[in-house]
Amino acid sequence: MLKTTIIPEKCIACGxxxxxxxxxxxxxxxxxxxxxxxxxSLDLDVSDSLQQELMAAYKECPTRAIIVEK
Ligand code: SF4
Structure with missing residues (x-):
């Protein structure tokens, strides 16, 4: 599982x-x-099977509104 946090205040709705x-x-x-x-929820344990797409989004988010703890 990948503990993931989102920060809506930082999100600029880029999609x-x-x-x-x-x-x-x-x-x-x-x-x-x-x-x-x-x-x-602002925190979620994301399944390892979704790691690839999760990490792609994490890396591309322009405002770092997504945090992934490994
Ligand atoms: S990539 Fe980041 S800024 Fe863009 S919609 Fe997603 S969380 Fe918001």
Missing amino acids: LCQVLAPSVFDYTAEGIVIFKQDSN
């Missing part, structure tokens, strides 16, 4: 993380990042 990791991320009506599995 990249949802394009790169559609199984992990989704958006509010305003385009701000949420977890697809749990839209009310």
Whole structure:
């Protein structure tokens, strides 16, 4: 599992993380990042099977609004 945190205050609603990791991320009506599995949580243990797409989104997020702890 990969402990992942999102920081909505930093998100600029660019849409990249949802394009790169559609199984992990989704958006509010305003385009701000949420977890697809749990839209009310800011922390989530993401399955190892989603590591590749999660890390792609983590690396590309322009504002570092996604944090992954290994
Ligand atoms: S990539 Fe980062 S800034 Fe862009 S929507 Fe996702 S969390 Fe927000």
